[in-house]
Amino acid sequence: MRNYYWILLMALGLFALAQGDTLPGVVQEGNYAPGTLGSITQPLPASSQPDSVYSVGAWPTYTPELADGPGKELVQGYCQVCHSSTYITMQPPLPAATWDAEVKKMINTFGAPIPQDAAAQITAYLQAHYTPETRKP
């Protein structure tokens, strides 16, 4: 009777060890969580012909949304003729005067055909969302 009791205690002890709370040094284990940063699919190889033409597929665009607010459609319309709006969203928060100068530069230096009234609304939009005081994450 006494012998059996002893064996049972030993078995219990081994079981507790196997449960890991005494694995040497391990502070935490088995911590999984759904990934939040996203995955990127690998591209499939593309076929080509043994001729003189060298081609790649379409250039993919990855354009984040502009901030919502009055003037957004004007920016989408007038400011994406030569480049995408990533040129706007990539910038650090810029002072209001800098945005005014950028819009003027697009019109005067680069020849963006933007009517005065629309340009004023575009500047106001950029100042309302993309300055140190107004930019939101």
Add this chain to the structure above:
Amino acid sequence: MNISKKLLERALGRREFFRRAVGVAVAAGLLPLARGQTSAQSSEGLPSFTGPGANPYWNGVNPFVTYPQKLPLLRLTDRGIQLETPRPYFRSPFTPNEAFFVRYHLDLIPNSIDLASWRLGLEGNFDKPLAFSLDDLMKQFEPVSVAAVNQCSGNSRSRFQPRVAGGQWGNGAMGNALWTGVRLSDLLKAAGVKAGTVQFQFQGLERGPGPQGKGSHAFMKSLDSNDPVLEECVVAYLMNDEPLPMLNGFPVRLVVPGKFSTYWMKHLTWIRALTKPDDNFWIATAYRIPDTPRGNTTPAEASQVKTVPIGNVNMPVRSFIVDPDGSSKLIMGLPSKIRGIAFSGYGRVTQVEVSADDGKTWSVATLGTYNGPYAFRTWEYVWKPQKPGKYTLAVRATDEKGNVQPDQGVWNPGGYLWNKIERQEVVVGTAS
């Protein structure tokens, strides 16, 4: 649909939380240069922008994206295309083509080129204007190779204080490759440069929808006809012994050793001998630096200061810490390899020094193989931390002309010529 929207909302919520956390940390002075792009966690993303303070990260904060012939790179802009190379690719002295950074200005760039009709034309003030097929270039001229660093003028622009508009690059708008092709001077000789030529203009297949005569219509650059760099220029059809990726200028690009990338015309298709100085936007207005020591000025003086094309100078000496990147704690008493790259547009890097105390004391690092005066030079220094704690590593390089990296930043409205000493914070833990 519903689930992904929920995930997005959650991601945005987390990002905002993270931004606030970072804001607090910066205010408390806990986040010096430069945090790694790899991290000991992978659930909180970087903020989507930095500023008005300086970008504290090694690379810019932009997301990974995939483009034809490229591994995932960091997207600054998607049309025109600007992609930054992530830090770990700089562990090797030659930057892989599939990770090499991309910088276009305009959005009309080729997806497909027929070499049966593509020609490199030499026109303008030549005795005998010529047009070469790629086959002609390969067969009629002696091939030459040069290892050279291609670095964007605005590399590290996100370090500027105050911040300036433009591509918000971290340190990854650079790369080193072995460029093989024909000497520009051989082509010029073949066409015969006529007296009265003051500049050579280079144009590739990069256009935009803007009006004729504006910078938004075409991208072109020029070099003075008496610039000694012309003798070193190569019209390259191989990059690291492979055809150039489309995004790096297939079928040929101009290689201008020691000078910033803006002159390294991609998809080079026209070389023009000019009898009057080029007055196109990209040389007369853009890519200009103050004519001052280091191209330095202040916001107050910027509009009055005399400027010159950035091609008037070579790339200032720089060095970068690639490892450690802060994503792992180092272990007290265990040797750690501090390693990275260095280069200078003024020639051979002669010394790299490493500091483990934020630049108070310096030790000389071991230099890797010499691949030529304009290539990356790898370096390493074995450091055995003797006490646990936080350390700020720093690195500075010296070139053969005696130029040493300064510990002051530079400021100019274009965001050019950054070469301040780089730093990396690391944490050392105990081994028992």
